[in-house]
Amino acid sequence: MFHHDRKKVEKHTKNNECEIRESETCGCINCSAIFKPEEVTSWQDAVDAAEHPEHHIDRTGICPHCGDAFVIGDKSGYKVTSAFLDAMRMR
Numbered sequence: 735m736f737h738h739d740r741k742k743v744e745k746h747t748k749n750n751e752c753e754i755r756e757s758e759t760c761g762c763i764n765c766s767a768i769f770k771p772e773e774v775t776s777w778q779d780a781v782d783a784a785e786h787p788e789h790h791i792d793r794t795g796i797c798p799h800c801g802d803a804f805v806i807g808d809k810s811g812y813k814v815t816s817a818f819l820d821a822m823r824m825r
């Protein structure tokens with residue numbers, strides 16, 4: 735059984751460029767796809783990045799399968815498995 739806090743997990747799906755690039759496996763909590771970090775080729779700029787150029791804010795990875803910004807990498811500390819992704823999706 736999974737008792738992960740979805741809110742905590744969702745934090746890792748935003749502004750997560752570094753985390754994704756350092757991961758070995760990535761997944762999407764929206765469509766449950768599992769893929770390699772290299773497959774993430776679309777990135778969304780942080781909403782307020784332009785307003786705060788002095789702070790580096792990581793971009794957000796876009797899922798190569800469903801196009802939504804719900805990608806999580808295993809570097810987050812969560813094991814990216816289909817069971818994990820399904821559990822997150824069903825909440």
Ligand SMILES: [Zn+2]
Binds near residue numbers: 762764798799802
């Ligand atoms: Zn997806």
